[in-house]
Amino acid sequence: MIQKITIAIPTLDGQVTSAMALFLASICRSKNREYRPAVVVGCGPVEYARNLLVEEFLRNGDDAIWFIDADMLPGPKTASLLGHAEEADIVTGRAIALGLDAGQEGPRHCIAAFDAYGEEAGFRSVSNLVTEPVPVIACGMACTLVHRRVFERVPWFRRQYGPRGEVRMGEDLCFSHDAHLAGYRILYVPGALIGHQKSIDLSYVETAADRAYAEGRAGR
Numbered sequence: 212m213i214q215k216i217t218i219a220i221p222t223l224d225g226q227v228t229s230a231m232a233l234f235l236a237s238i239c240r241s242k243n244r245e246y247r248p249a250v251v252v253g254c255g256p257v258e259y260a261r262n263l264l265v266e267e268f269l270r271n272g273d274d275a276i277w278f279i280d281a282d283m284l285p286g287p288k289t290a291s292l293l294g295h296a297e298e299a300d301i302v303t304g305r306a307i308a309l310g311l312d313a314g315q316e317g318p319r320h321c322i323a324a325f326d327a328y329g330e331e332a333g334f335r336s337v338s339n340l341v342t343e344p345v346p347v348i349a350c351g352m353a354c355t356l357v358h359r360r361v362f363e364r365v366p367w368f369r370r371q372y373g374p375r376g377e378v379r380m381g382e383d384l385c386f387s388h389d390a391h392l393a394g395y396r397i398l399y400v401p402g403a404l405i406g407h408q409k410s411i412d413l414s415y416v417e418t419a420a421d422r423a424y425a426e427g428r429a430g431r
Contacts, residue, residue, distance in 0.1 A: 221260035222281035234285035258382035284406035292403035300395035304354035304403030
């Protein structure tokens with residue numbers, strides 16, 4: 212039973228979105244579980260930041276660590292991830308952004324969950340293909356809960372490099388796929404939505420405070 216959760220936020224400059232601050236203030240008042248926010252500031256590569264957060268998490272004795280990236284915009288549905296916390300060893304939500312980088316129109320989902328070998332880093336994304344929770348073989352860490360037991364058997368965060376020194380797999384996919392290979396279950400919960408502030412689709416921002424913040428960012 213998960214009762215104590217470390218909320219781990221890696222950040223380069225110590226800043227989080229206003230939506231994140233509101234989310235933390237709200238969830239930390241919960242009487243159902245105990246939450247412990249943890250922020251790492253300006254510590255170099257993201258895998259190093261994540262591993263520092265894991266070290267703190269293991270020291271404090273909490274049951275699970277909930278990674279949320281500092282540039283995310285939590286909304287009312289983000290915490291629905293916790294409703295599935297006992298169903299798998301790793302539970303990941305859906306990060307939403309706009310496909311501006313590829314000149315696309317309309318919303319797209321950030322690469323978040325994978326179920327088979329394919330073109331993208333050796334995996335096929337299922338982020339756009341399902342509407343109900345499904346098991347996957349790898350996931351990102353933008354909004355992901357990991358049980359303590361996973362870190363007892365699985366190597367922590369590291370990148371996978373190719374023969375010419377190129378990055379073949381990011382630290383999040385490498386860790387989660389290692390967990391899958393070790394026999395741990397990963398569950399993708401598409402209903403647990405979280406936005407990405409750098410390219411947010413305002414139609415997905417569901418609270419007035421979050422929307423005002425996102426509109427302010429978009430206007431800069």
